[in-house]
Amino acid sequence: MRALRIIDTDDGPRGRITEMDQAELTAGEVVIAARYSSLNYKDALAITGAGKIARKRPLNAGIDVAGVVRSSEDGRFHPGDDVLVTGWQLSETRDGGLADLVRVPADCVTALPPGLTLWEAMALGTAGFTAGLAISRLRDNFQTPEAGPILVTGASGGVGMFAIQMLAQAGFSPVAVTRRVEAQGKALRELGANDVIAPDDLDLAGKPLGKELYGGAIDALGGQVLADMLGQIVQFGNVAAIGLAAGPKLETTVMPFILRGVSLLGINSVECLAPRRDAVWSELAGALKPAQLEHIAHETIGMNDVHAVCDAIVAGEHSGRTVVDVTR
Known part of the structure; x- marks a missing residue:
């Protein structure tokens, strides 16, 4: 599987696209086939090495992911379910969403609410x-x-x-x-x-x-x-x-x-618990869904373009939201 992995280099932690085995992923009950991720300031810090976000390395980058359940050991989720994960220490202590597959504890997973597509979930992120x-x-x-x-x-x-x-x-x-x-x-x-x-x-x-x-x-x-x-x-x-x-x-x-x-x-969005998290995502799929979502999330890029966008974010030359199509 392909992943943008944070590794230690002579210049400090850096993100590199590499191949890895699924067995190397951090532990969890749910395996998600990633479809989209997004780029946040924390992602840019981690990937460029401008900030030490990944507290253990090597570790896959990406604090957000949306995709389809590949397998689940928890009865709340089943293969084929559309789901998303934001926060929950992704790219800090858990492998993140800029990878073909993501494995996380079931308590970290949110079912995609009606009214949102997987792309829209990551445009929000x-x-x-x-x-x-x-x-x-x-x-x-x-x-x-x-x-x-x-x-x-x-x-x-x-x-x-x-x-x-x-x-x-x-x-x-x-x-x-x-x-x-x-x-x-x-x-x-x-x-x-x-x-x-x-x-x-x-x-x-x-x-x-x-x-x-x-x-x-x-x-x-x-x-x-x-x-x-x-x-x-x-x-x-x-x-x-x-x-x-x-x-x-x-x-x-x-x-x-x-x-x-x-x-x-x-406001702690990283470890917000499931009841409020589910309620907020339901609102984001309904009354709070931004009318100009596609204008704010103005670009969708492939994995090979992530580094350039992260450089722009760190330099203060980026605005709005960038979605990453993990399959590209």
């Missing part, structure tokens, strides 16, 4: 699932459109683009936050953003609280940007933290939390 999970958590904590606009940081990335369109479709007013206001502003408004601003526009100049301007946020940055936006969320608003592109440290005060009742909601 971890990015779409993370955006959907963040919106689910906001709603669980009583976020409503009436509370005010929702900030979306990292707006030109996969999660951000999906979040903007999903929020707009759900009746919210998204405000895109990006350093590429001029370059991406028109496209983000076409996805549903009511406004497009730069991260610097949120700067509170060291003050713990500012005006209550935003109903909530989906934040991919962390760091100072997150600290500043917390001070501008309305009473009882929510911020869903999905990433740390601007840094892992959060230097703030408790004032937004105790004076305005703001909630900071952590």
Whole structure:
């Protein structure tokens, strides 16, 4: 079988397309014949060696996969079933989806919900699932459109683009936050953003609280940007933290939390448990399915093109989503 495998080289971990035996795959009860995967920032870090994502090596790359069950030792799944896997330590401690076959524990497998094709599941992938999970958590904590606009940081990335369109479709007013206001502003408004601003526009100049301007946020940055936006969320608003592109440290005060009742909601899409995972995927196949999914997932490539796209992702020269046809 063919796989894009992370191996140790003289230059550090790198992804290489190679042949391997099915018996070498990490353990699990379900074997999936992969049809599609997708490329995320973590994939790019792992494959280029820019980040040490694969904690054991050799290990197959790809944190997402959609395909057809080849064999199953678990009664929940049967040969021929269409399924998907996102997260669950794929490409970290388990062999991932950029391979002909993937073997995983049954608890990691999600049945493909009606309303999605295998390609659409990977056009969404971890990015779409993370955006959907963040919106689910906001709603669980009583976020409503009436509370005010929702900030979306990292707006030109996969999660951000999906979040903007999903929020707009759900009746919210998204405000895109990006350093590429001029370059991406028109496209983000076409996805549903009511406004497009730069991260610097949120700067509170060291003050713990500012005006209550935003109903909530989906934040991919962390760091100072997150600290500043917390001070501008309305009473009882929510911020869903999905990433740390601007840094892992959060230097703030408790004032937004105790004076305005703001909630900071952590989003862990990697190990989200089955009941919520199934519910989110059902929504992604229904009301939250992005109307412009094929526009956001603007290209489908073969395995031999993965390295070039990963280089572009690491260089900050890539936007939207790239699906990988594993059979090509």
